[in-house]
Amino acid sequence: MTKEKPSLLKTKLKDLTPDELQSLEKPLGTSDRPFPMWGSQRVEQNGRSDLEQVLSVIADDTYPMKVFSERPYKEVIALAYGDMPTPSMLPLFFDGLERRKPDSTNRTQMMIGDPGAGKSFLGALQGRLRTKEPIEVLDCGGKNMRELLFEMVLDFGAGEALPRAIDKRLAAGTLEPLSLGLLKQLPDTAVTKDTDGNLQGIDWNALKSAGNDKVEAAFETLKKVSKIEGLDNAGGNALGMNSQYGPLIQKFIKGEEIVLDEYNKSREGTDDNLQTVWQFCIGELKECTVENPLKNKDATSGPSTFTFRREDTKPGFFVTLTGNKKEDGVTTRSLNKSVYSRLSPQTLPDPDVIDWQHRICQMIVGIPVSTLYTTFKDQADKDPDAFGDWLLWLRRTKAESEGGKVPELQETLLTNWKNVVNSSEKLARFYDKWSKMTNSEAITSNGNADLVEEVDDEYSKKEGIDFRKIKQHLEEAIPIRPRMQKEDAPRFLDTKAWDKAPKLGEAIPENPSLNLGTRLTEFLERMVYEKSGAVGKHKLYDKLTKSMQEFALRDITLQEAARSKQRSVEEDLNISAFNDRDLNKQANMARKVFCEWLRQENPEIKATDDEIATPRTFRTAIEQVAAAKDSAAKNELFVANRDPETLYAGQPLMSAIIKDAAVYVAQSKEIDFTLQDLVHHDDFLASLALPTVSAKNLSSVWEQNIRPLTRSEPANDRGAAASAPASGGSILDHDEALYIAENKSDKKIATTSLQVLWSDEQGERPVSVHIVRNEARGKTLVVSEHAPSKLLSAFKEAGVTHVDRHDPNAQTKVEAALADITRGMPGSVKDRLVDAFKYRNDVDLPHLKGKNPGLADLLVDEKIDMMYAKYLVKNDKKKAAGGPG
Amino acid sequence: MSNTGKKASHLMSTDTLEEVGAAVAQQKAMERGPKFLPHGCRLFEVASGWESNMIRRDKGVASASTMLELEDAIRSPDVKIVFIPLDAMVTAPDIEKICQRNGVAKTLFKEVRE
Structure with a gap:
C-alpha cells in the first residue's frame, strides 16, 4: 500500500525543499497572461497630473503575483479570473497573496466593509485558490473569542454514531416524545424547526462547538436523550465533553486557513488574551504561549498550554478577519486600539459602477466579463471570437473544478458576450443610482436630497441596494415562470367540466435565454414599484422610473436608440439559441426541429434523427446556406425538403426562388410553372424554424420589382439586378410604403406577401403567406394557414410569431404581435404598413367598401387575394443545399 | 426507407446511457x-x-439527507456534486449556513416536487 504524499502546504516551512516550494508556485499576471489590477496612478490631462483610480494590469515575468497552491495551474487561473474580486477589492486581493507567500511573517489580513460586500468571499477565495479543501469560515458574532484558542466540545466518538442514530430516528418519526421535547431545547443555532415548532433537523457540527456554556447544557440534554432512547447501552454511541485546542490553534497545527467572520461582532472583552497571538501572527513575536483556562474544569481532559513558534509555521496557515463597518448595526463593536494597530484593518471602498457591473456579470454568466473586457478591450474588439472562446474556456474550466456543467443559459450568453457587457453596464449604472437613492446616510450629499423625507434609516436598512439584493433579483428573473398576459390579450373561459383536470395544449418549451431580458426588466419594473410607489414613496418611484428610462432597461426610447444603434437591456439579454456562433450547435438544433416536424407531417416515418439526416449532413446544408451569396438580391430561398429520394441522399434543404407574376405580365410572358412547382406552405414555414435558414430566407422575400417595373427598368427575374432606391427624382423615392415593402425603411420595418402551395380536403391551391418584420429587433409576424405544432418552439427562437388566419382569435393575436413589432414607433408607421400591404394585395373587395381596415384586419382576411402574386417556386434540384452543389 | 438496418450501431452501453x-x-x-x-x-x-x-x-454525486451528511459531502475534496433528496432533514437556510461556514464552491441539486 502506498503512503499518501503529505500536503506541502501542511508541511513546516523549514522542512520544505526549494523544489517543493517551487512546485507550489503558480504565477499570476505575466506578460502574456496579464491579471487585472486596480489602483492609484498619476494621469496626465491637459498638462495637469492628477491621481486617479484606474483599472490596469499586472504583467511582469520577473515579479508576477504568485499563488502558492496545490491546485493544478489551470484551476488556479480559472478561479482567479472567474471568481476575481470586484475591481476596487483587487488591491486587497494583491495584499492577501503577498501575505500568503511562504516566507511572509504576517499571516493575517483584516478587512472592514459593508455587509454583503464580499469580505468573507475574498478571504475564502484566496484559500480556495491554494487548496481543494474547504476553508473554514467561523462566524464570530456573539462568540467568546477565547474559544479560538481552547474550547469545550462535545465528543461523539469516532463515526459520530449517536448523532447519526438520533437523525435516523428523527427521519423515521420514531423518537420518543420526551426525547423530541428535550432536543427542541438545544440551542437555536443548532436546531431547525418548522413554523409549528416541530423539530426538522439538528446541526450537530454547530452544536459540537457551540460555546462552552451551551456545550455543557447540550451534554446534559443529550445524555438524557441517549438514555430515553436506549442508545446509551449500544456500542459506539459515545458521548463525552472535552477541552481541546480551539480553531485558531488547530489551523496553526494543521497548516490551514481560517476566516474569522464578523470579528467585531464577537462578545466584548473576550479577545484580550489574543493580543499576543495576533502579535505572533503578524510577525512581531517569534513565539508565544497561551494557557488553557478550561483544563481540568469539570473533570474534562485536554491540553494545558500551547506555544506558537515561528519555526513551526506551515505555508498553508493564514487568518483572515472580517468586520462590518461600525455603523451597520448595534451588535457591531469598536475594537481595541491595540487590535487595530496590530491587525491594520483595510477598509473596503464603496462599490463603484465598475464593481456593480463586475458582480452582475459574475452572477449572470459565472465570470466577470465586463472587467475582463475593459481590461483587454483593444484585443477583444479586434478579435471578438477569440476573446469569446477564451471566456468560454475560463467558465468551463471553473465549472469543471466545481462539479456540474456550465448551464446552457450561460453558454449562450457567453457566446454573445458583447450583449452581456452592454446590458450589464446599463444595469450597473441603474443599480448604482438606486443604491444612492436608498442610502439614507449619504442622501443629502449624493444629489438625492429631495428624497430625504421618503428614505429614512429604517427604509435604507431594509430596502437599500447592495450586492445581495442584485443576487435576489437575478435569482427571481432567471427561471421561466408563469407570466401575466397583456391586459387586452384574448381570453377564453371553458365553463364546463371543472371537476376534471384541464386539457393542456402541446407544450412549447422555451430556451431560458430567449426572454431573459424581458423577464429581468419586467421583474425590475415590478420591484421598483413594490419598493417605492406601492408604499407611498412617490418621489423615489418617479426618480427610479426615470433612471430605468435613462439607462434603457426597456426600449422605451426606441426611436432614439434605433438611430444611435443602441440596444436596451431587454433586447441585449433576449438571446436566441439560433445566434450561436457554433455551426455544429446550429446544425444540431436545425436537425432536431426538422426531424420532429418531418415525423409529425408524415406519421408513417418512424426513422430516428440519425436515419433521416446525420449531423454532418445538416452542418453541410447550413454551411451552404450561410455561404450562399446574393440570395437576397436574387430572391433565392432554402426550404425544407421532404422528397424522400433527395432527402435520404443527404439533402435536407432545397433551393426555391420567388417568381413574380408582375414580371411575366410586364414581359408579356406566359407563366412557365405549375401548381406542383410551388413550394408547400409547411416546407416554407419549416425553413423559418431553422437557424441560419430562417434569417437567410427572411432577407430574401422582399419586394424588388415594383420600382424598376414602374420605370421600365429590368426586373428581378432570376438573377436580374435588384432594385435600389434610385437617385432620380421619382415620386417613389419618397414613398415610405414602398421602402417598407422593400425592407429598406429606416424604421427597419417591412411587410410583404408570398404565395405557396396548400392542400386540404378542398384540394390543392395557392395560398398567401403575409410577413411583417422588424429587422432591428429580430421580430417577425407570419400570417398564413395552420402551422405544424412541432415548429412552434423553434419559431420562438427565430423571433417568429405565427398566426393561423382561421384561428377564432387570429385578429387579436395579430394585433398583439403588431403592437410588439411596432413598439415605440409613430402611429403613422401602421398606416404605411397598410399601404405597403396594398402593393401586392387586392383590398378592393365588396365587404371592405366604405371601411378603413387596419393591418390586422387585412392580414387575417381570408378573402383578400394577391394581385400579381409573388410565387415561391422550387428551384433547380441540383442546387439543393446539402447536395452536390 | 428502412428503419431497421442501422439499429445495432445506435445501441449505447448502460453506463453511457446513465451518463447521458x-x-x-x-x-x-x-x-x-x-x-x-x-x-x-x-x-x-x-x-x-x-x-x-x-x-x-x-x-x-454524493447524496445527503441530514445536515451531518451534507457537511461531510461539502467538506470532502472528492465530492463536487451533492444531491439533497426530497425527504432530507435539511432546509434552505440550513444549506446556506453550511455553505457559508465551508469556503468551497460546489454544485448542489435539491429534489423538489413539481
Missing part, C-alpha cells in the same frame, strides 16, 4: 436557474422523478 441521462437531467435542472449560495456554490432544484433519479444515481 445524468447530464441531461443536470441541464434541465439548471434551466430553472440557480440559487446563489456563499463562496460560489450554486443550488439547483431538480424535479422529483426521472431527473432526480438520474442525478442521484450518477457516480460522482
Whole structure:
C-alpha cells in the first residue's frame, strides 16, 4: 500500500525543499497572461497630473503575483479570473497573496466593509485558490473569542454514531416524545424547526462547538436523550465533553486557513488574551504561549498550554478577519486600539459602477466579463471570437473544478458576450443610482436630497441596494415562470367540466435565454414599484422610473436608440439559441426541429434523427446556406425538403426562388410553372424554424420589382439586378410604403406577401403567406394557414410569431404581435404598413367598401387575394443545399 | 426507407446511457436557474422523478439527507456534486449556513416536487 504524499502546504516551512516550494508556485499576471489590477496612478490631462483610480494590469515575468497552491495551474487561473474580486477589492486581493507567500511573517489580513460586500468571499477565495479543501469560515458574532484558542466540545466518538442514530430516528418519526421535547431545547443555532415548532433537523457540527456554556447544557440534554432512547447501552454511541485546542490553534497545527467572520461582532472583552497571538501572527513575536483556562474544569481532559513558534509555521496557515463597518448595526463593536494597530484593518471602498457591473456579470454568466473586457478591450474588439472562446474556456474550466456543467443559459450568453457587457453596464449604472437613492446616510450629499423625507434609516436598512439584493433579483428573473398576459390579450373561459383536470395544449418549451431580458426588466419594473410607489414613496418611484428610462432597461426610447444603434437591456439579454456562433450547435438544433416536424407531417416515418439526416449532413446544408451569396438580391430561398429520394441522399434543404407574376405580365410572358412547382406552405414555414435558414430566407422575400417595373427598368427575374432606391427624382423615392415593402425603411420595418402551395380536403391551391418584420429587433409576424405544432418552439427562437388566419382569435393575436413589432414607433408607421400591404394585395373587395381596415384586419382576411402574386417556386434540384452543389 | 438496418450501431452501453441521462437531467435542472449560495456554490432544484433519479444515481454525486451528511459531502475534496433528496432533514437556510461556514464552491441539486 502506498503512503499518501503529505500536503506541502501542511508541511513546516523549514522542512520544505526549494523544489517543493517551487512546485507550489503558480504565477499570476505575466506578460502574456496579464491579471487585472486596480489602483492609484498619476494621469496626465491637459498638462495637469492628477491621481486617479484606474483599472490596469499586472504583467511582469520577473515579479508576477504568485499563488502558492496545490491546485493544478489551470484551476488556479480559472478561479482567479472567474471568481476575481470586484475591481476596487483587487488591491486587497494583491495584499492577501503577498501575505500568503511562504516566507511572509504576517499571516493575517483584516478587512472592514459593508455587509454583503464580499469580505468573507475574498478571504475564502484566496484559500480556495491554494487548496481543494474547504476553508473554514467561523462566524464570530456573539462568540467568546477565547474559544479560538481552547474550547469545550462535545465528543461523539469516532463515526459520530449517536448523532447519526438520533437523525435516523428523527427521519423515521420514531423518537420518543420526551426525547423530541428535550432536543427542541438545544440551542437555536443548532436546531431547525418548522413554523409549528416541530423539530426538522439538528446541526450537530454547530452544536459540537457551540460555546462552552451551551456545550455543557447540550451534554446534559443529550445524555438524557441517549438514555430515553436506549442508545446509551449500544456500542459506539459515545458521548463525552472535552477541552481541546480551539480553531485558531488547530489551523496553526494543521497548516490551514481560517476566516474569522464578523470579528467585531464577537462578545466584548473576550479577545484580550489574543493580543499576543495576533502579535505572533503578524510577525512581531517569534513565539508565544497561551494557557488553557478550561483544563481540568469539570473533570474534562485536554491540553494545558500551547506555544506558537515561528519555526513551526506551515505555508498553508493564514487568518483572515472580517468586520462590518461600525455603523451597520448595534451588535457591531469598536475594537481595541491595540487590535487595530496590530491587525491594520483595510477598509473596503464603496462599490463603484465598475464593481456593480463586475458582480452582475459574475452572477449572470459565472465570470466577470465586463472587467475582463475593459481590461483587454483593444484585443477583444479586434478579435471578438477569440476573446469569446477564451471566456468560454475560463467558465468551463471553473465549472469543471466545481462539479456540474456550465448551464446552457450561460453558454449562450457567453457566446454573445458583447450583449452581456452592454446590458450589464446599463444595469450597473441603474443599480448604482438606486443604491444612492436608498442610502439614507449619504442622501443629502449624493444629489438625492429631495428624497430625504421618503428614505429614512429604517427604509435604507431594509430596502437599500447592495450586492445581495442584485443576487435576489437575478435569482427571481432567471427561471421561466408563469407570466401575466397583456391586459387586452384574448381570453377564453371553458365553463364546463371543472371537476376534471384541464386539457393542456402541446407544450412549447422555451430556451431560458430567449426572454431573459424581458423577464429581468419586467421583474425590475415590478420591484421598483413594490419598493417605492406601492408604499407611498412617490418621489423615489418617479426618480427610479426615470433612471430605468435613462439607462434603457426597456426600449422605451426606441426611436432614439434605433438611430444611435443602441440596444436596451431587454433586447441585449433576449438571446436566441439560433445566434450561436457554433455551426455544429446550429446544425444540431436545425436537425432536431426538422426531424420532429418531418415525423409529425408524415406519421408513417418512424426513422430516428440519425436515419433521416446525420449531423454532418445538416452542418453541410447550413454551411451552404450561410455561404450562399446574393440570395437576397436574387430572391433565392432554402426550404425544407421532404422528397424522400433527395432527402435520404443527404439533402435536407432545397433551393426555391420567388417568381413574380408582375414580371411575366410586364414581359408579356406566359407563366412557365405549375401548381406542383410551388413550394408547400409547411416546407416554407419549416425553413423559418431553422437557424441560419430562417434569417437567410427572411432577407430574401422582399419586394424588388415594383420600382424598376414602374420605370421600365429590368426586373428581378432570376438573377436580374435588384432594385435600389434610385437617385432620380421619382415620386417613389419618397414613398415610405414602398421602402417598407422593400425592407429598406429606416424604421427597419417591412411587410410583404408570398404565395405557396396548400392542400386540404378542398384540394390543392395557392395560398398567401403575409410577413411583417422588424429587422432591428429580430421580430417577425407570419400570417398564413395552420402551422405544424412541432415548429412552434423553434419559431420562438427565430423571433417568429405565427398566426393561423382561421384561428377564432387570429385578429387579436395579430394585433398583439403588431403592437410588439411596432413598439415605440409613430402611429403613422401602421398606416404605411397598410399601404405597403396594398402593393401586392387586392383590398378592393365588396365587404371592405366604405371601411378603413387596419393591418390586422387585412392580414387575417381570408378573402383578400394577391394581385400579381409573388410565387415561391422550387428551384433547380441540383442546387439543393446539402447536395452536390 | 428502412428503419431497421442501422439499429445495432445506435445501441449505447448502460453506463453511457446513465451518463447521458445524468447530464441531461443536470441541464434541465439548471434551466430553472440557480440559487446563489456563499463562496460560489450554486443550488439547483431538480424535479422529483426521472431527473432526480438520474442525478442521484450518477457516480460522482454524493447524496445527503441530514445536515451531518451534507457537511461531510461539502467538506470532502472528492465530492463536487451533492444531491439533497426530497425527504432530507435539511432546509434552505440550513444549506446556506453550511455553505457559508465551508469556503468551497460546489454544485448542489435539491429534489423538489413539481
